[in-house]
Amino acid sequence: SLFTVPNINKLCLAINLFFFFFQYIFVGIVMSLMVCFNQYKYIHISSCIVLFLVVDLESPEETEEEIPVVICAAAGRMGAAVAAISSIYSNTEANVLFYIVGLKTTIPHIRRWIENSKLKEIRFKIVEFNPMVLKGKIRQDASRPELLQPLNFVRFYLPLLIQKHEKVIYLDDDIIVQGDIQELYDTKLAPGHAAAFSDDCDLPSTHEMVRSVGMQNTYMGFLDYRKQAIRDLGISPSTCSFNPGVIVANMTEWKHQRITKQLEKWMQRNVEENLYSSTLGGGVATSPMLIVFHGKYSAINPMWHIRHLGWSPDAHYSEHFLQEAKLLHWNGRYKPWDYPSVHTDLWENWFIPDPSGKFKLIRPDS
């Protein structure tokens, strides 16, 4: 025949299944009854179309899941948070709510930066962190004072920051996201796990990097095994460490296990007994997390946390590998807004200049 009508029954079934999977179960069942058991072709077609329209009009916007993403904006490196946020926003259709955490003195700057750039379209809350909460909990004699930045500890206090969401993402500022953040948000947390992290031994390319720059990727690099308190934990020093720069966390479970209290306890004990390795590979916030979450975390897809880009000015990943990566992290000393640094172009793609002109990229020709 010249004209063919699409097979209505199959079409209706397909539409029903479509809505079923989008949780319009009730409407789906009604449609099935009214449409697919109908004998008459015309009613058949019209009811199918009408119901489709009704359902479409009624589909409530608020069913779209909101993804809370926590990022800190620290003085002197605010451009990092801006690049991270812009990369996330540009690569997703999801409804992201940014929690931008700063100190009292830095908040006006980040607010102006967002409101006077294309980032004004993002949904965000600016939250002030009161560093008084850390009093007596951090040692002042670390070899890298920049790691004592109070904002490094914001991740310990996530449930105090996020009240209306159960699941949250925390990201360090020295990252950019190349994939759709929804994928990271969909990371499954096993029952009883309050968080997911990327393991430091997860990818062969990471092994190469670790070998080439002589990096620690075990607990030995973070904890001082000469101390009895550390040996008493019964954690083998060769256990693979994880990087807490990218976290997917469950606030219900976090509160239930009193994770914040446990982390504070290990901060306090470090002040009293100096328990952490003096080389402090990954920063002072890492060691307490390694202790508290030992054996109790889920895994983040390794491509969602490609690390060590800031470890050495000589460390390089292949272009192909970096293209596949969903999230890049310049952990280490060599930051992409500074010089020297590696794979800087991938970061600078997302950077938005400071409208106030205060934050400047350090480049060899500048």
Ligand SMILES: *[C@@H]1O[C@H](CO)[C@@H](O)[C@H](O)[C@H]1NC(C)=O
């Ligand atoms: C979070 O943890 C609670 C308590 O264990 C659990 O009931 C809930 O399903 C978890 N939510 C997610 C998103 O994993």
